[in-house]
Amino acid sequence: MRCFLSKLSLVILPCLFSFLAEAQTTTFRVDMSVQIAIGRYDPSNDQLLVRGPFNGWSGTDLTVVAGSNFIYEAEVDIFEGDGAQVDYKFFIGSATSGDIWEGNVGTGENGNRRFNYQTGGQILDTVFFDDLDTNPGGGVEVTFQVNMAPLIQNGLFLPEFDWLEVRGAFTSWSAGFELEPISEGSPIYSGTTTINSIAPGDSVEYKYVYNGDQWENGSNRIFILAQQALQVLPVRYFSDIGPDSNLTEDTKIVISVNMNNAVALDGTPFNLETDRVYINGEFFDFTWWEWSFPPDGFELLDDGTAESGDAVAEDGIYSIKFQTLAGQPKRVEYKFSINGEDSEAGFQNNHIRYIRETGNYPLPVDQFGNMVREPEVLSSDLGVITINGPIDGMVTLSWENTDAVLQHSENLDPSSWQNIANSQGNLEMVFPVTEVSKNYFRLAKP
Numbered sequence: 001m002r003c004f005l006s007k008l009s010l011v012i013l014p015c016l017f018s019f020l021a022e023a024q025t026t027t028f029r030v031d032m033s034v035q036i037a038i039g040r041y042d043p044s045n046d047q048l049l050v051r052g053p054f055n056g057w058s059g060t061d062l063t064v065v066a067g068s069n070f071i072y073e074a075e076v077d078i079f080e081g082d083g084a085q086v087d088y089k090f091f092i093g094s095a096t097s098g099d100i101w102e103g104n105v106g107t108g109e110n111g112n113r114r115f116n117y118q119t120g121g122q123i124l125d126t127v128f129f130d131d132l133d134t135n136p137g138g139g140v141e142v143t144f145q146v147n148m149a150p151l152i153q154n155g156l157f158l159p160e161f162d163w164l165e166v167r168g169a170f171t172s173w174s175a176g177f178e179l180e181p182i183s184e185g186s187p188i189y190s191g192t193t194t195i196n197s198i199a200p201g202d203s204v205e206y207k208y209v210y211n212g213d214q215w216e217n218g219s220n221r222i223f224i225l226a227q228q229a230l231q232v233l234p235v236r237y238f239s240d241i242g243p244d245s246n247l248t249e250d251t252k253i254v255i256s257v258n259m260n261n262a263v264a265l266d267g268t269p270f271n272l273e274t275d276r277v278y279i280n281g282e283f284f285d286f287t288w289w290e291w292s293f294p295p296d297g298f299e300l301l302d303d304g305t306a307e308s309g310d311a312v313a314e315d316g317i318y319s320i321k322f323q324t325l326a327g328q329p330k331r332v333e334y335k336f337s338i339n340g341e342d343s344e345a346g347f348q349n350n351h352i353r354y355i356r357e358t359g360n361y362p363l364p365v366d367q368f369g370n371m372v373r374e375p376e377v378l379s380s381d382l383g384v385i386t387i388n389g390p391i392d393g394m395v396t397l398s399w400e401n402t403d404a405v406l407q408h409s410e411n412l413d414p415s416s417w418q419n420i421a422n423s424q425g426n427l428e429m430v431f432p433v434t435e436v437s438k439n440y441f442r443l444a445k446p
Contacts, residue, residue, distance in 0.1 A: 029126040033070035052088030087112035103169040139196025149187035168206030254309035260316035262368035264343035281334025365421035382443040404443040
């Protein structure tokens with residue numbers, strides 16, 4: 001036995017030493033100029049770290065680059081194979097502002113930054129902390145509003161004792177600011193805060209949470225930060241569960257996705273001949289299944305059968321049919337998967353749609369990778385279509401309503417209007433025109 005152990009150590013140790021010798025230095029760099037300007041980072045008192053699996057997510061200190069007042073770097077020895085994908089994020093530890101992680105700044109898990117490791121050493125591109133590259137100045141005052149009536153009626157939220165707040169990327173998802181009833185006894189709670197850590201025109205993620213740990217269901221809410229100094233968000237129910245949020249009768253729905261020219265997150269094209277398509281999500285009492293292990297009943301098919309709900313076989317559009325029951329939520333949150341992997345979009349970037357008709361309802365056809373997030377209440381003003389061309393036999397249609405679906409008809413018969421796949425959220429599409437054909441277009445609610 002002693003002889004065996006001795007031989008085993010002789011085999012392993014040279015390999016171990018060889019592996020250790022392959023460690024190479026990776027240089028991380030971050031531009032903190034905007035964070036310093038808005039007072040989010042104080043170089044004299046705050047700690048600045050890069051965190052990732054290479055340091056157990058505990059952090060490695062960054063120091064200012066010689067000759068610069070705002071670019072910081074850290075050199076880290078990393079033990080990985082060539083081409084390995086490595087996640088990381090920058091982090092501020094502030095005595096006054098608390099812990100500040102970067103938000104969803106990359107394609108890695110939980111919105112991490114991600115790079116491909118190169119043996120021989122590498123210097124990563126300099127990035128702005130939180131990707132904020134422009135000083136937003138005084139910021140934008142944003143008013144948040146939420147209707148707590150259903151929770152109050154069900155005794156889940158007690159106005160006399162419970163408290164409600166908003167948390168988001170602008171608070172680093174730590175303790176937010178409290179909301180108060182807009183008037184005595186009102187179930188609508190409101191609060192205003194100034195957001196100056198996100199540039200106007202960028203998206204802002206947030207959620208409502210009460211008693212510090214009762215979060216809304218589903219993925220994060222998102223809005224676009226206005227260019228003006230004041231912005232009031234519309235009133236929404238907590239978790240989007242209101243009096244009209246559930247189905248009034250059993251309904252068959254069909255969810256479809258166009259996989260033509262689809263590309264996975266890692267850049268791999270979808271193979272129509274060999275790859276398979278699944279759906280994962282939170283709907284109809286289902287919850288997210290573990291990636292890489294799709295259960296039975298969640299595969300979409302391109303077979304042209306009534307069982308799957310697919311309209312035309314082998315056209316690259318895959319479909320799946322579900323039976324929903326009265327009382328179940330109208331809200332459907334989901335993501336498509338190639339071969340069971342989380343391959344369509346980044347963390348918490350999901351499709352959100354609503355069942356808007358009972359009985360039978362085919363949802364608008366999705367395009368793989370185009371993450372449409374419908375609002376619960378659609379605007380009655382869908383806007384107008386602008387037509388340019390024809391140029392070289394092609395005409396361009398454009399519109400501004402991201403929630404509207406473009407429809408097409410050849411004869412204006414009410415039953416002839418058909419949704420155009422991948423039109424929702426596209427805002428511009430190009431079509432061929434000829435002298436002998438007639439084509440009519442309009443915007444419609446999904």
